[in-house]
Amino acid sequence: MLERALLFRHAFSRLQDVDDDYKLCPSEEEWHRVGKIVEFLRLFYDMTLLFSGSKYPTANLYFPNVWKIQCLLNKEVNSPDVLISEMASNMKIKFQKMKRFLILNKSCFICSKSTLKNNTAITAAPMESTFNSDDGQTRDLMDGFDVYQSQQGANGNKSELKLYLEERLVDRKQQPDLNVLTYWKESRIRYPELSLMARDILSIHITTVASESAFSHGGRILGKLRTSMLPDNVEALLCS
Numbered sequence: 001m002l003e004r005a006l007l008f009r010h011a012f013s014r015l016q017d018v019d020d021d022y023k024l025c026p027s028e029e030e031w032h033r034v035g036k037i038v039e040f041l042r043l044f045y046d047m048t049l050l051f052s053g054s055k056y057p058t059a060n061l062y063f064p065n066v067w068k069i070q071c072l073l074n075k076e077v078n079s080p081d082v083l084i085s086e087m088a089s090n091m092k093i094k095f096q097k098m099k100r101f102l103i104l105n106k107s108c109f110i111c112s113k114s115t116l117k118n119n120t121a122i123t124a125a126p127m128e129s130t131f132n133s134d135d136g137q138t139r140d141l142m143d144g145f146d147v148y149q150s151q152q153g154a155n156g157n158k159s160e161l162k163l164y165l166e167e168r169l170v171d172r173k174q175q176p177d178l179n180v181l182t183y184w185k186e187s188r189i190r191y192p193e194l195s196l197m198a199r200d201i202l203s204i205h206i207t208t209v210a211s212e213s214a215f216s217h218g219g220r221i222l223g224k225l226r227t228s229m230l231p232d233n234v235e236a237l238l239c240s
Helices: 002-007 009-018 028-051 059-076 082-112 143-155 160-165 180-186 192-202 209-221 231-239
Strands: 130-132 138-140
Touching: 002 009, 002 028, 028 059, 028 082, 059 082, 059 192, 160 192, 180 192, 209 231
Parallel strands: none
Antiparallel strands: 130 138
């Protein structure tokens, strides 16, 4: 609304000149402040659109954008404009509470995962020596252990996490289209445990829009005149 008003600021000024009953035209100072507020809120608007998507918003998109919000709030808290500074200060208080909640949830999630292999032994299944994977190929149960053992032989007792942290950083400017989920998919051979953790954490949906939309759609399909449909037919209608 504010952004659209800015586009027609000269029309408002012209209306004030030709209509004596129009008494509420913003002053130049107020228009200037509106412009600042629009720039301040633009990031939050863009993030709302992103996080309200029904198919794509997962944690790999969430973390960097939350970081952008934190940087913006830290900057605007010291704004010379008192109104902007007060807005940013109040928003930062709520943001800090939300961030602590996210960190707590993330810590609980990580603690519940298996500990990274660091000076630990792996017990192989004593039964069948091979198994059929999801892609239909026959694999050896000991393949994972062989990879781990080769890493231990080449790198001493270094854990996957330590090896990963010692790697050179990826230059994001040289790879602007880097997809973090694709990176971990390609790194699953070098870091089998870390890649699984990255997949579990980064693929978490950051919004309930998709599930809420599905329930809303289901309510429209199963109306008063459709109360005895077979479950298979309901599923087919929902999926289509």
